[in-house]
Amino acid sequence: MTSPTVPDAAPESALPELPFPIGSIEELVRALLKSLRAHQLYLPNNPIYKGALDTVRAAFAPVWAQTEDFTFSFTETEIRWFGRPVLEEPSKSSDSLPWLFFKDGVREITIQQGFEQDELVKLLDILQRVRKAAPDEDDLLTLLWEADFLNLKYRYVDLGLEPAPNLEDGADEAPAVSPEDVRSAIAEPEAQESRAGVVNLSDFDATLYFLDEKEIEYLQGEIAREYREDLRQNVAAILFDIYERQVDTAIRAEICDLLEALMLYLLAGGHFRTVAYVLREAQVAVQRGESVTPEQRERLSQLPSRLSMPEPLGQLLQSLDSAPELPPAEEMTELFEQLRPGALGTVFSWLSRLDNPRLRPLLEQAAGRLASANTGELVKLVLSTDSVVALEAVRRSGALKTQAAVAPISKLMETTAELRAPCVQALSEIGSPGALQALERWVADGDRDTRVAAVRALASRSYRPVLARVEAAVKGKPLREADLTEKVAFFEAYGSLAGDAGVSYLDSVLNGKGFLGRREEPEIRACAAMALGRISTPAAQESLRKASGEKDVVVRNAVNKALRGGA
Numbered sequence: 001m002t003s004p005t006v007p008d009a010a011p012e013s014a015l016p017e018l019p020f021p022i023g024s025i026e027e028l029v030r031a032l033l034k035s036l037r038a039h040q041l042y043l044p045n046n047p048i049y050k051g052a053l054d055t056v057r058a059a060f061a062p063v064w065a066q067t068e069d070f071t072f073s074f075t076e077t078e079i080r081w082f083g084r085p086v087l088e089e090p091s092k093s094s095d096s097l098p099w100l101f102f103k104d105g106v107r108e109i110t111i112q113q114g115f116e117q118d119e120l121v122k123l124l125d126i127l128q129r130v131r132k133a134a135p136d137e138d139d140l141l142t143l144l145w146e147a148d149f150l151n152l153k154y155r156y157v158d159l160g161l162e163p164a165p166n167l168e169d170g171a172d173e174a175p176a177v178s179p180e181d182v183r184s185a186i187a188e189p190e191a192q193e194s195r196a197g198v199v200n201l202s203d204f205d206a207t208l209y210f211l212d213e214k215e216i217e218y219l220q221g222e223i224a225r226e227y228r229e230d231l232r233q234n235v236a237a238i239l240f241d242i243y244e245r246q247v248d249t250a251i252r253a254e255i256c257d258l259l260e261a262l263m264l265y266l267l268a269g270g271h272f273r274t275v276a277y278v279l280r281e282a283q284v285a286v287q288r289g290e291s292v293t294p295e296q297r298e299r300l301s302q303l304p305s306r307l308s309m310p311e312p313l314g315q316l317l318q319s320l321d322s323a324p325e326l327p328p329a330e331e332m333t334e335l336f337e338q339l340r341p342g343a344l345g346t347v348f349s350w351l352s353r354l355d356n357p358r359l360r361p362l363l364e365q366a367a368g369r370l371a372s373a374n375t376g377e378l379v380k381l382v383l384s385t386d387s388v389v390a391l392e393a394v395r396r397s398g399a400l401k402t403q404a405a406v407a408p409i410s411k412l413m414e415t416t417a418e419l420r421a422p423c424v425q426a427l428s429e430i431g432s433p434g435a436l437q438a439l440e441r442w443v444a445d446g447d448r449d450t451r452v453a454a455v456r457a458l459a460s461r462s463y464r465p466v467l468a469r470v471e472a473a474v475k476g477k478p479l480r481e482a483d484l485t486e487k488v489a490f491f492e493a494y495g496s497l498a499g500d501a502g503v504s505y506l507d508s509v510l511n512g513k514g515f516l517g518r519r520e521e522p523e524i525r526a527c528a529a530m531a532l533g534r535i536s537t538p539a540a541q542e543s544l545r546k547a548s549g550e551k552d553v554v555v556r557n558a559v560n561k562a563l564r565g566g567a
Contacts, residue, residue: 015083020066022084024059029079029087031059033097039124040131041352041388047418048387053121060116069112074101091315093322094131095353104130104140108155115151122147132355232274236262240281244289249296256299263303267316272327276334279304308343317350317363326358336366341374345381348392371396375404382408391422398426406430410438413450420450428457436463443469448482452489459493467497475505480524487527495531500539506532507543510555525550526558533562 031052038052063070073080079087079098089096092103101109126143133139138146141156211219236259243255259278266275282304286297307313320326339347347367354360371378371393381393382405390412397405406427413423424442427435442454443466455473458466473479474494479487494502509520509528519525529547532540544563550556 018082024062025081026086028059031056051418057116064113071110073108074098076102105156106154110153112151119149233277236278240285243285247291252296270327272335273331276338279338304338305340308340310346313343313346320359321354321356332362341377344370344377345389348389352388379405394422394426398429401430403432406435424453440466452486455489455493459496470494491527491531492534495534500537503539511546522552522554525555529558529562533565
């Protein structure tokens with residue numbers, strides 16, 4: 001069932017009736033946006049990437065239960081279904097999905113059942129290419145045509161043939177100017193005829209009071225200096241001086257209004273050094289001002305906090321990211337230094353999607369400063385519903401060795417499987433007894449990657465309380481059926497933690513024989529050799545030398561490598 005074409009901004013009464021509730025379509029669009037973001041950030045083998053794809057494919061199911069196809073139409077800022085907006089993105093940038101289609105002439109796409117199986121990834125690839133494309137590269141329409149989709153149809157307009165807007169009837173035309181008028185206007189003063197009431201500068205050229213050469217140069221220099229000087233900071237300073245000295249409530253309220261308006265003007269004009277000055281001085285003014293009331297103090301103190309809110313800060317970062325030229329780095333640094341703790345989540349969110357290479361190190365620096373100075377906010381973001389923000393908060397907590405983050409990271413591991421690997425890494429970097437104790441239970445987790453990461457992290461920290469769990473795994477049957485990576489991880493951890501006490505068991509695995517002279521599998525024996533290499537005591541070296549003449553090439557190579565490592 002395809003949606004009919006509906007004129008933009010049609011009244012509600014003129015819109016066609018929906019064939020089924022709009023909620024499943026809106027959920028599908030949200031899932032598609034997340035998968036597009038994951039496609040941009042992660043490689044195809046990343047669990048987050050795979051999870052995003054699975055989510056968007058699952059979002060198609062309730063739609064297909066209602067229809068066999070559906071149509072999206074695009075305006076500059078909206079994606080619509082049956083004339084109703086299902087996605088609104090006011091900004092016209094490469095991050096805006098509606099604008100991505102609209103700017104290249106695509107006005108509608110129709111998706112048919114089966115699209116999500118084989119062609120979804122192809123469309124995500126195309127959208128990613130268009131976002132990063134240079135002006136001379138293929139546009140979206142060309143890439144869609146080359147892809148030759150089976151279950152996706154599109155309608156487009158030829159932008160080159162779109163009619164230009166007509167001039168309004170009766171519009172005024174510019175008055176015609178004759179060549180004589182132009183020549184007369186630029187004629188030399190001495191060539192102009194004297195007219196009554198007109199002063200000719202040449203009449204005073206040689207008078208007593210005419211400026212000499214040096215005076216003219218001085219005036220020109222002063223005028224140039226005046227034009228070069230940025231008066232905006234002086235204006236802000238005057239406003240703050242008035243605020244400090246005038247105790248009248250109405251005057252201070254008016255000053256606050258002017259400062260807020262000035263902030264918007266400065267941000268729009270890219271005068272970030274002056275913005276930083278205003279934010280700094282606002283905090284000083286409330287301290288130096290005479291008889292400042294709590295309400296007045298609160299309003300002026302809120303200026304930096306307002307800039308740090310998600311919406312204004314997000315708009316600022318988006319404009320900076322898409323700007324062809326950035327302001328000087330020192331101005332950007334001064335501005336970012338005024339951000340408050342509430343900005344940390346927005347900064348984390350934007351770090352993963354910045355395209356401007358010059359902006360990234362400045363924002364990284366701001367993120368590091370905010371995270372190290374505001375541990376409470378950082379710990380709170382670990383449990384953010386935005387997985388991108390949570391991931392960055394986990395990484396920063398590990399890098400800063402934030403012990404307060406141990407509990408939320410442990411909780412995140414239980415609720416979000418795709419973030420377990422960075423959580424394990426963070427707990428290992430924190431390295432406190434509580435962090436290592438939290439890691440211990442994951443050695444026996446049902447997920448193979450989590451088990452391997454946890455046991456390696458604990459072994460690197462020589463966390464001996466986990467030895468019993470590792471020894472049980474090494475001597476147990478399930479490990480014999482695991483892949484080689486997991487076997488190596490557990491045996492090496494056992495060697496690192498058990499020390500000389502583990503030589504006897506490892507020697508029996510490497511050199512011993514069982515019933516009817518049968519030995520362990522070559523992979524297990526090779527793992528035992530690598531564990532003995534980790535121990536590297538005389539007893540371990542002797543056990544390895546006994547197996548140096550082993551016929552099996554896998555075991556022999558592992559023994560020789562262990563002997564070289566312990567030498």
